[in-house]
Amino acid sequence: MNEEIVISLKGVKKTFRDFWLRPTVNAVDGLDLTVRRGEVFGLLGPNGSGKSTTIKMILGLLDPTAGEVLMFGKAPRSLAARARLGYLPELSYLHPFLTARETLMYYAGLCGLSRSEGAKRTDELLAMVKLEDVANRAVGGFSKGMARRVALASALVGRPELLVLDEPTSGLDPVSTKEVKMLVKALAANGMTILMTSHLLADAEDVCDRVMILNHGKQVAEGKVAELGESLEDFFLAKVGSADEFVLADFLS
Amino acid sequence: MNSFWRIFSLEFTAAVRSRTLLLLLVASLAWMLAAPFVFVGDGTAEGARALVVHYSLGGVAALLAVALLASATGSIASEREARRLQLTLVRPVRYSVVALAKMAALVSLGALVLAVATAIEACRTDLARPCRHVLSPVMPTPREEALAMYDAFMKDPNTPVAAKRAKKSVVLRLLAQRALDRYDTIAGGSVVRWNFKTGGSALPDDGLSVRLRFTNAYDVRQDVRGVLFLRSGDSVWSGSVSNITQAVVEIPLKRERVGAATSELAELTFRNDGNSALMLRPRRDVNMLSPADGFGWNLLRAYVELVAMLSILVSFGVFLGAGLGRPVALFTAIVALIVSEMSPSVIEQYPDELETDKIDSIGLYITRAAAEATHPVSSLVPLEKLSEDACIERREVVRTAVANMVFAPLILALLAALVIPRKVEA
Numbered sequence: 010m011n012e013e014i015v016i017s018l019k020g021v022k023k024t025f026r027d028f029w030l031r032p033t034v035n036a037v038d039g040l041d042l043t044v045r046r047g048e049v050f051g052l053l054g055p056n057g058s059g060k061s062t063t064i065k066m067i068l069g070l071l072d073p074t075a076g077e078v079l080m081f082g083k084a085p086r087s088l089a090a091r092a093r094l095g096y097l098p099e100l101s102y103l104h105p106f107l108t109a110r111e112t113l114m115y116y117a118g119l120c121g122l123s124r125s126e127g128a129k130r131t132d133e134l135l136a137m138v139k140l141e142d143v144a145n146r147a148v149g150g151f152s153k154g155m156a157r158r159v160a161l162a163s164a165l166v167g168r169p170e171l172l173v174l175d176e177p178t179s180g181l182d183p184v185s186t187k188e189v190k191m192l193v194k195a196l197a198a199n200g201m202t203i204l205m206t207s208h209l210l211a212d213a214e215d216v217c218d219r220v221m222i223l224n225h226g227k228q229v230a231e232g233k234v235a236e237l238g239e240s241l242e243d244f245f246l247a248k249v250g251s252a253d254e255f256v257l258a259d260f261l262s
Numbered sequence: 263m264n265s266f267w268r269i270f271s272l273e274f275t276a277a278v279r280s281r282t283l284l285l286l287l288v289a290s291l292a293w294m295l296a297a298p299f300v301f302v303g304d305g306t307a308e309g310a311r312a313l314v315v316h317y318s319l320g321g322v323a324a325l326l327a328v329a330l331l332a333s334a335t336g337s338i339a340s341e342r343e344a345r346r347l348q349l350t351l352v353r354p355v356r357y358s359v360v361a362l363a364k365m366a367a368l369v370s371l372g373a374l375v376l377a378v379a380t381a382i383e384a385c386r387t388d389l390a391r392p393c394r395h396v397l398s399p400v401m402p403t404p405r406e407e408a409l410a411m412y413d414a415f416m417k418d419p420n421t422p423v424a425a426k427r428a429k430k431s432v433v434l435r436l437l438a439q440r441a442l443d444r445y446d447t448i449a450g451g452s453v454v455r456w457n458f459k460t461g462g463s464a465l466p467d468d469g470l471s472v473r474l475r476f477t478n479a480y481d482v483r484q485d486v487r488g489v490l491f492l493r494s495g496d497s498v499w500s501g502s503v504s505n506i507t508q509a510v511v512e513i514p515l516k517r518e519r520v521g522a523a524t525s526e527l528a529e530l531t532f533r534n535d536g537n538s539a540l541m542l543r544p545r546r547d548v549n550m551l552s553p554a555d556g557f558g559w560n561l562l563r564a565y566v567e568l569v570a571m572l573s574i575l576v577s578f579g580v581f582l583g584a585g586l587g588r589p590v591a592l593f594t595a596i597v598a599l600i601v602s603e604m605s606p607s608v609i610e611q612y613p614d615e616l617e618t619d620k621i622d623s624i625g626l627y628i629t630r631a632a633a634e635a636t637h638p639v640s641s642l643v644p645l646e647k648l649s650e651d652a653c654i655e656r657r658e659v660v661r662t663a664v665a666n667m668v669f670a671p672l673i674l675a676l677l678a679a680l681v682i683p684r685k686v687e688a
Binding site for chain 2: 065068069070072086088089091092094096098100102103104106107111114115116118119120121122123163167
């Protein structure tokens, strides 16, 4: 297996079924995707295009109906693959009764860090996301932006080689958004592979090396951002549909 | 192991910070303190004590069973519904460890509350109060006896045609039930013998007694007179009975002869010196009682057995929550708990399958299967023994603890690990 390839999807299909096992929706339909080491890869598409389903298959939270999903050349559910992964979901989903420090310590423990290593790493990350002052407050009382920063820190706690970010700037103010983008760039510069989804095309344009656009579960375009020859937004709308259609589709989904 | 302790600690912290632990402690404390005023007993101090011991700890155990079952069904299910579970599942931790750690945390919570209740019980009871080993006669199991009786029963011209046409398994079950309740008749002047397993250890000089429960065809109290002899190796004990009012008689045995040799078995003989025949069921109505350690140790063993019961309930709840939504899991768990308590009584109501119609037979079949499956919970009766000062035997505690606190959680955690990804997908 090529060590340079971090994520590999070949002919991946995902069909959701109802209680009687009748197919209800083809969320992903014959997707081929390769993410290489050190890349910042953007998965773009309107709502219902299959981005989240694709990410969940990469994370091992969903099994593909057909095709093959590999992470670091291994099945996504293997412990070895999961040990190299960090994940930031679309919403923060934190344990409300834990403090920010306890949250990071908890995930550090799950990543196999000893108590002392975990404590050291927690301090580093709390400083990085600027939450040292509220480290001992329960995250249930945090604003959406603060919770997002805790979630981002917990994604990084195990020093992952691959970071999967689902809408990383969702709920953040412009300053925090800029900080997250800078952080993503810094992490990529340090060799971390990043797979992210975003509805904010400008964010993707700023940080991604390569993007793939999905629509109705199918790949409609893939390429390096620098080689698109037009703004990502124009390119996206050309591939997915007009702005009016997109807004309407977004509203109805 | 690190992951296990982190998840364990998270679950425990959740129970503490959500005040679940506090509520359980307060409710248990209130019940333990109120119990002596609620149960007045049969008018005797002994009766009142037995009731308080039984129902104070029993009430706390019941409260914990329901509360922990509710928490257990939600421990994975509610995390999954809140989408927090996925953040654990993408970490390098085995799904079975996730389930096992949650089980362990909830069992520890129950054990802690139960420990407080047990400590209160210990404070108000004389811990040195003696308990007794209760031995039953060594006999073939009812099933073995049924197998031995089967051929003769089927050839007997008096056997009903329905029984002869019935399946062998049904007839054997019927015969086993009869063997369990079989009466021996002891005619006036005759002698009966029962053997008891002593394990080769020397029986004590003092404190030995025999408990007999006599009856007759009309269940009328009658004159019971007789002599008992117990022989173990070269040693002999004896006692006599002269009783005309009580159905259950306890006869203290006095050492007659001291011998050096010991034996695996002790032989008890009873000579009926009365005029009328006596009847008793040897499997149910004859016990040898020998001194055991004090109430304190018995209380500790009862505590371990109760924790073992909570352990299997919690493990089952966590497993259900791994595969089902929280309301469905909770409903299923509560139904299973009720079935576990009711099914033995239902089966006892219908011992003779031959007299039931087709529908009842199907119902009985299902109930038997349910009773078999829920046996580990329904068969735990440590409080009954505790309140009667009957020794809860160490080997049975070890067996229950290993089965319910080690094997059952491990198996259910492995099964939960199989269903967790399926349910996450759903």
